[in-house]
Amino acid sequence: MPKVRHRVNSLSQEREEKMVNSRNCSHFDSFHEQIVEMYPDKKKLSLGQIGLCDAQQLLSVILLQQKSIPDTRFYVKIFESDCSAVERINLQLVALQTQNQECQESAHTDLGSRSGFDSNLESGSCVDKQAAIKQIIDAKLVAIPGCQRLILNQGRCLIDLYIGDILSSLSDTLAPADPASYIHAWLHTSDQHSLDERTIWQMAKLSRNTALLSSSNMSQQQTNLAKIAGFLLANSFLNDSTPEKSALPRASAQLSDEISQQERRALRQAQANGFQHYPQLPAKEGTIAVIGGGIASTHLALSLAERNKSVRIFCQDEAFSQQASGNKQGAIYPLLTPDNGTLSQYFQQGLLFTRRRLTTLVDEGFNIANELCGVLHTGHDERSRGRINRIISAQAWPKEIAHRVSAQEATNLADIDIDQEGVFYPLGGWISPPDFTQAAFDKASQIADIRALFNCNITRIEQSQGQWYLYQGSGSGNDSNSGNETGSENSKEEGKDNKVKHGPFSTLVLANGHGLTQFEQSKLLPATGFRGQVSHIPARNELAKLTTVLCSHGYLTPSNDQLHCTGASYVKDPEHLDYCPHEQLDNLKKMQHSFENKAWVDDIDITGHSARVGVRMVTRDHAPMLGCAPDTHVMLENYQLHQHTKASIKFWKDNPAPIHDGLFILGGLGSRGITTGPLAAEALASQLCGEMIPLDMATLALLNPNRMWMRKLIKGKAL
Template identity: 50%
Template sequence: MTVSKILKQIIDSQTTKNVVIGQLGLGSITKLKQLITLLAHHKDKQLTLKLFVDISDTSGILLANEELTTLLCPQGSISLTAIEGCQRVIVSNCKLTIDFYLGQYLTQLQALPMVNDGFVDGWHVTSDADQTQLRQILFWQLAKLSKNDAQFSLDDTFTEVSQLELYTQAEQVGLYRYADNIPGNIQSGDEICFQERAAMRAQSRALQAPYPICSAAVTTHATCSNLGIAIIGGGVASACLALSLAERGQQVTLFCEDHALAQAASGNKQGAIYPLLTPDNNTLSQYFQQAYLFSLQRLKSLAAQGHPIDFDLCGVVHTGHDERSRKRVAKIINGQNWQPSIARAITAEQASSIAGLKIDDGGIFYPMGGWVSPQDFTRAAFNQAKAIAGASLKLNTQITDIHYKDGGWELTSNTERFGSFKALILANGKSITQFPQTQYLQATGFRGQVSHVPSRAKLSKLSSVLCAHGYMTPSNNTLHCLGASYVKNAPNTDYCPNEQVENLHKIQHSYVGQEWVEDIDVSGHSARVGVRMVTRDHAPMMGPAPDIDSIMTLYQDHQLTPQSRKYWQSHNAPVHQGLYVLGGLGSRGLSSGPLAAESLAAQICGDLMPISRDFVALLNPNRMWMRKLLKGKALEVGVEV
């Protein structure tokens, strides 16, 4: 049996439009090719392939294989990297979604956030799978994720002994061999297996209770389309969300208060794109790596689809600017064995050669990073959403009130009323706290001014993004971007001459005594000001909007005791039904936003998100409060935590 044959059987026998196949092992490129070719003949189907792949030298080489990346995307927009966790590859406007789960199979399976029911139509094990990991506990995880009629197959190349052993293990969890299973002939023992699976799902869902995962409609793609989803936004977060929803066939309306898209934080001429790493590679750092890879894929595939986007993935050179920051940079790069395509250590000579300008410090090089025009990125994502599912845009429409009525959300502007919408997402940047339902979310506005500097003399040689005390980009349309100031709760977004000079000083301070720094001229007073919404833990906010009034009511009876901790661990945290938040993208929204958007779209549609349960908790908008409640600590709403 090969996975293509199984897929063909499933496609032929199933009425559902969406087919989900799980596979342990990467298999060969030839077989993946057969699969993709087969799918191309079934234009009415949408396939999700979940590949669980061990990180080893062999799989590392295969993942980096050019033939594979070209196969996944002929325009070469895919950059697979051997890091733990899920890397989602979207092919042909979501007709084929491939999730590469890298790491120990069991760890990856257990980390999956649980959607409502089993969703996998069939499992396949390739001969390159690590057989030492194929134990009963793993088979139960496969069963937990499976539909009741899901089946199981192996590559023909397994020995007879292995086949017997593996098929027997699969049978014990109610997964039957393809050829053996006669439809309708479910064996009586299976009922016990199905009950066990249901219990496992319930257990997984219970673990998620503090950080609930809520779909806006619990049905699958085919029937949950045309929900009518509203987004308030207009920046990169909302545009990427509109695209991810459009890829799921959803009707989206985007309400934007400005005259055009990307006029707020996403309106800069150039923004740097590179991951946020920490020496201990904590959950945030892990999220950023996956998110960064997803952003790169989104960006490159939108460009390959013909959308005009100014960008250059020329790499980012990150150095320190004083003793403390130099130590920090060294700690990051020496703290982990980073994949070289994510980050590598560089000497001062290498930094100079990469950047095209003299630099006296070594540091970190992010070879796949670079810069992008956030405005172009935003427009491209929205236009693609429009092209594939008719996403609509209401400009010059400031939403002043939102309220829930009769199972839907109604929106009000100064002149009109809109709705009702089954789901409403607030992706409105610095105004994320403007509505009563979200007023206590913990995100703070930091004003930032980006200076525009004419490209001239030595400075024009800059060939990678520089990041030290502030950042500087290679020139685009004869201008470099230099930034950015960082002012908390600033009263306005007017141009500020002092911040212009401050930006210059930061670069002078970072590259002391370099001749090329003298070419930086900020005297033209050309700049752009925006506000980024920053969370205290630097993670974006993605998920259902917490219902803080209900949390506070429950808190009256459940606080500060071991029992109260248990209560919050085991009860679904209250949320506003159908209301979601995508914001707090801070200073790295270009890297962190698109994956958060993709995950939210999946959540709203009841699909499996391409992120782990830990990431769901990391990003949940209720996390600041829940972390306290789960520790039995006091809660004060309206106070920064």
Template identity: 30%
Template sequence: MIKNAQIHFNLQGTPVADHFDDVYFSNDDGLAESHYVFFQQNNIAQRLQNHDRDFFSIAETGFGTGLNFLNTWLQFKAHIAHRQHDNNKVQNQYDKSVNRLHFISFEKYPITKSDLTQALKAWPQLAHLSEQLLANYPITLAGCHRLEFENGAIVLDLYFGDVQTSINTMSYPACGVVDAWYLDGFAPSKNPDMWQSSVFNSMVDISRSNATLATFTAAGFVRRGLIEAGFSIQKAKGFGRKREMLIGQLTQANQAHSAAPYFANDTATLNRVAVIGGGIASSSLLYSLAKRGIHTHHFCQDDALAMGASHNVQGAVYPHLQAKNSPHSEFFAHSFLYAKRLYKQLLAQGFSFDHSWCGVLQHAVKTPLAQRHENLDKKQLWPEELMHAVSAQQGDELAGISTGYPGVFFPLGGWINPPQLVNALFQAAKAITINTQPLNSEFNCNIEQLEKTDEGWMLTANINQKSKTFGPFSDVIVCAGEHSDQFNQTEKLPIVGVRGQVSHIKASEESKKLKTVLCHKGYFTPHYQGHHCMGATFEKNSKSRQVTEQDNQTNHKQLLSFYQNTAFAPSLGHITSAKAAVRCTFIDHLPMAGQWADQNDYMQAFANLRLGKRYQYNALQKPQQGLHILTGFGARGFCSAPLSAEHLIAHLNNEPRPFSERVSQAIHPARFIVRDLIRNKI
């Protein structure tokens, strides 16, 4: 569990860490010191104007009050404003100018939100940025929290946990991801763990060639450790009364990378991307691509979005957590928190969708569930803000009705209207592309064939019984749910189709008292438009979308079997309508996000895995290079698709990635092939 920092404020109003007995920033002028030591000494203002990528990446040891991040954000806004002001000049002078800022920061003991609010009052000139940071400040969950501002132009990856441990968990390419380092832990004499050679070596692992660093300290063992790690180091004039500080540069990246060869995703030049699908996965992808200004062409076989598994009237949004710190739990916890921040930002930007963040109450309706909840509570892996156990009395108070069941409560969860949310995300993507590369969409367009040519990927479509070809595209991303296996290239995609039907039942005066989403074996939502959503059935290996009366009765009987002794369940009215869809899943209940893995190619390249050898591999031939998969979200797409889309595009674009390496491998499209090779099954 992550522990918050214990702090107090000294007579000057400066926050002081009790554990380290050190200030978070200078008593004299912390903002001026931050600007001089980190922003100026890394020469960032000039580098933003001439860089080899359209984004610039900074990493920081010690987030503290976020002062360095906020100042860098402020300076980046000035950079963008200056470029826009000078748009009458020759446009080519800005060809290498940076459009996006990516800031990575590590914090072992995060400040509480209330303490952070007080600390940032010292900088009224940063208030317009501080308010946004505070509105998105994450709960104390270990791992990477991706926070986005300015329509994705500013990205903060805030890692809660020890810096060494955090870097060791990261997913990163051989070329590195960091352009500049802010070494800003507490003084080396008071916090020696952050100034070790192992940390410096890990910094090199994720740094790009010519990455720079700056730090307020000039301690000899710090200088020697950085030199031994590979940085060239020199002294510079310190800030204010400090005589010296250190600056440095890494001449050459060391080519370290986080993934085994069979789990490495290709990087790409995303010039023109085709996205196939019409649900939450495709809208999430379109939004991620739009934020980066990447020209995208979207293809949907239906006449509108969210006509497949995303078409229900109400969908519950909450994470699926286990009683262990597994890749599965990490994936869902961070995906849920990212999705929640994204949805709140959409609403703040004026996009609308019906919703209620009323919390989700998971009842222990059977002994196995009760045991699972007890185990979850006993392990205490998850912050209370994310999930906590409740007694029957506490649960009934939260729900507003009497059920008699204990359970676990997800206070940040709730329900959304899926079609409205998918459309809101789609409209947000289109709004971003007004001033960048266009987003084109084709509806009633069934893609029948994918073909890789020397020029790129070509797509053959059936539109109103007429064939039309689109392309070429540098990359194709298939996120078509249960239809993702319809192409020759993807026919071996091991999709498990699970048909589900949700019934809409009339609310009663008693049932209208329900204040939270209820989960039992299925789920039951608070009333909306005079009805509750009740469901859902599970029918494996079926792709039928036909609504049946039998499934309506199954849903009703299941609800009554658990709640027959309550006041609300027997009082419900008639079932007036229903919706059926096919959930696209895989056998491990995780999605796929990454480069399509050709089984024959893997069998030839990694044949030694059959012999128990993890070496002497052949190179992958990658016959389908540029073809990617994003699908398999089952019933949890609105919880997990947005961050999965971000991870995929970040991976392809050589950007810092939001998922850890173990999560990246857990959702890699090659995972089943690798497993079967190791087990000698193929």
């Protein structure tokens, strides 16, 4: 017999959920209509939301920006504690995609039976919605801790999704340096996330003094707390009996309470004081100079271009990607740790962000060789197999991030004989770094004043009266985007030492790979150059069938243009960058060691002596560096006076870390720069523009160029 009562209860629950969703959607749409009316001419508009709700609301955000505020850069920050909400959204998106396809087909079918104007409107609406659905599906939302940034609508709509405890997420988010980036309004529609006093004050910390708070589910006590925190409240208790526009929520009278504003300022100041050893200062107004010509510099230029900033890139080579980012194929996959700590979480966020950048650029027509075919990770000895097993067993990793595979599954995934257990990273794969680099620059130069000067070897940087000047070795460069001009519209003159001078710039970013430590101001940065030789192997026989990236003692890619890449060597402080036969042989031996007695390994042919050599800058903790450049000379002078005592701990905690004003670092990307670099660039661009940075405080501390010293100094340890 069927369980009739259970089915009735299930249907009742389903109807109730649909009613709640309908009410929330109505509240959501009404809230957005009101916001558009309140801020019709804003160039930047930031909204906060407690609870992820449903897929339809995400689509509404994208369509609202497209149609109602096309000239506004729209930031939406969503805080959700329930990881299962992401899976629910993804399922809803697939269903919506199917429904919308049927809508399009229906609109075309009915074209002859209705007026062309009406049917075209419906068809156009379906097309817009389908494009919005595709953007979110392509973004690959995954239930990982921390912030995931989605850049949509040609860079005009940014959705930050924070997964984890909501109070912690709010507390660990730094208030933006620029008040224009404070949140204008908050929406609370979730029955699952109540607003307690601490949560409301953390929301207030990130908000404008006149920020609106609209909620469909607040008690009188919560309403009073929100008023005390200085929020403007809206009557948001919509129901089916008041669907008309006249019943839309309207802001209450402004609560002119200086106490609440003082409390907000106090919260922000306390947060800044506790984080002053990892300062997050913005850039000054004016053109931003960037030294470098790889993934870091070009993706920083793209992130800044989306904010309408002017950028001048100074590249020592004749084209981009002549250094570490010049490999034909670069693997992308996360670096996971058993504890899934801050570094592991950053790599997952970086992987997803890189994928989003890639798919967006490809969709826009940029030619980037890539294959998101996944990465298969196997051990090459007992120790490495044990490490992999500890990682995959320690956490309930989202299946999209990593999952264990059997020996047979590994063989099936690779389409060649692997016959080893391992871990599969489904969202990984390979990208052509040169293509990715060039596409980022080309896109940036289309939307803002972004130019590059090639053959421009900057040998010295100098600050004078708050401005930075760059000194180039003898010879002139070529401006990629200014016709017959020889410079970047900045003053250049001949110095006494016969060097060209570029500047002034109020802001300078060092993103020059293994040249990061070549300047006096940056020579003590804790990063080391490691030579890497990648071998190029012709695709043939069984090897040509490889369908996923292999990672073991070395890595091996599927073929592209009839070549595989394998390697790479790892030589500290190399004496030269010439081709090395010994390293070529070592790359082969790594594959032979990793996959013993496999017939396809015999197809790896290194006799053509085809390879490429680059130098990666590696940090001791494998984390990139981004942020203000530390003034190590001042720090070491202070260290002579303040060390190894309780008083010294207080000194380092109570005083801002010494930095070079207007100088920033973006480097130390190591051997996985294509995974971590684009997100690091986006985070630094957010900092430079005074925005809310899409990384929590623990991650910003991990990535700060000052971290190696400050970790010790604030604990009273010797350097």
